[in-house]
Amino acid sequence: MNFLEKIVKTKLSEIERAKEILPLKELKKLAGISNYQHRSLYDSLKKEGEIKIIAEIKKMSPSAGNLIVDGFDLISIAKEYESAGASAISVLTDFKFFGGRKQHLSQVKSNVKISVLRKDFIIDEYQIYETKYIGADAFLLIVKIIDDVQLEDYLWLAKEIGLDVLVEVHDKHDIARALKISPYPKLIGINNRDLETFRVDINRSIELCEILPDDVVKVSESGINSREDVVKISNAGFDAILVGESLMRAGNRIGKIFELLGKN
Numbered sequence: 106m107n108f109l110e111k112i113v114k115t116k117l118s119e120i121e122r123a124k125e126i127l128p129l130k131e132l133k134k135l136a137g138i139s140n141y142q143h144r145s146l147y148d149s150l151k152k153e154g155e156i157k158i159i160a161e162i163k164k165m166s167p168s169a170g171n172l173i174v175d176g177f178d179l180i181s182i183a184k185e186y187e188s189a190g191a192s193a194i195s196v197l198t199d200f201k202f203f204g205g206r207k208q209h210l211s212q213v214k215s216n217v218k219i220s221v222l223r224k225d226f227i228i229d230e231y232q233i234y235e236t237k238y239i240g241a242d243a244f245l246l247i248v249k250i251i252d253d254v255q256l257e258d259y260l261w262l263a264k265e266i267g268l269d270v271l272v273e274v275h276d277k278h279d280i281a282r283a284l285k286i287s288p289y290p291k292l293i294g295i296n297n298r299d300l301e302t303f304r305v306d307i308n309r310s311i312e313l314c315e316i317l318p319d320d321v322v323k324v325s326e327s328g329i330n331s332r333e334d335v336v337k338i339s340n341a342g343f344d345a346i347l348v349g350e351s352l353m354r355a356g357n358r359i360g361k362i363f364e365l366l367g368k369n
């Protein structure tokens with residue numbers, strides 16, 4: 106079983122357990138009365154001008170291990186990201202493999218004014234209602250781990266309940282599946298990391314970028330470390346970058362965002 110299959114298997118049992126504790130019917134009610142205000146991820150990345158950054162809060166990862174050595178001050182990190190000019194914040198909510206929590210997302214949402222993206226492995230509509238309930242503005246939807254029917258259903262459901270979706274693709278096949286949908290998703294992220302082997306190569310998104318239609322907001326995800334990487338990605342036509350590890354590890358996170366955005 107590869108890494109992605111292992112995560113999905115764990116996720117399935119977590120969802121079953123969550124449903125026992127809070128049945129879908131109840132969760133739907135709670136999601137319906139959730140009074141977090143929606144901040145459009147699409148609009149914040151679509152704006153004209155320089156490349157945008159989605160800054161990620163990630164405590165650990167299967168490929169990198171622990172990213173935070175001393176103390177994890179979630180809210181300070183979120184505020185630093187916001188003050189440095191991040192357009193949105195991505196929060197890992199998977200606990201077992203990434204050390205995240207759903208409460209982390211709600212805490213971030215309540216402490217910043219920018220859009221918040223839920224980063225998890227979405228394979229059941231239950232998680233989409235949960236995403237609404239915890240206050241996220243958007244969620245990541247990994248094409249590789251769902252079938253065509255799920256992909257279309259989840260995009261519709263998101264629209265219905267007022268959530269943006271960042272559709273994550275890895276290769277031409279994923280892109281073809283996403284673009285087959287009518288209307289096709291307008292927010293697409295190309296992951297530079299192969300989730301089965303962990304290999305990272307930013308040329309992966311650079312090569313695939315040109316097959317995305319003009320009106321899609323394009324995000325290059327993972328393995329972005331330097332201003333040089335960002336310039337290449339920007340020249341390839343991306344609207345935004347999604348960065349976790351290099352920010353989490355940076356001694357000066359604000360300075361690192363400035364560096365990536367070419368602000369100094």
Ligand SMILES: O=P(O)(O)OC[C@@H](O)[C@@H](O)c1c[nH]c2ccccc12
Nearest residue numbers: 296326327328329347348349350351
């Ligand atoms: O930490 P990095 O290499 O900067 O990558 C951030 C983000 O792209 C990565 O965390 C990610 C992208 N897609 C995912 C899907 C699941 C878990 C994590 C991810």
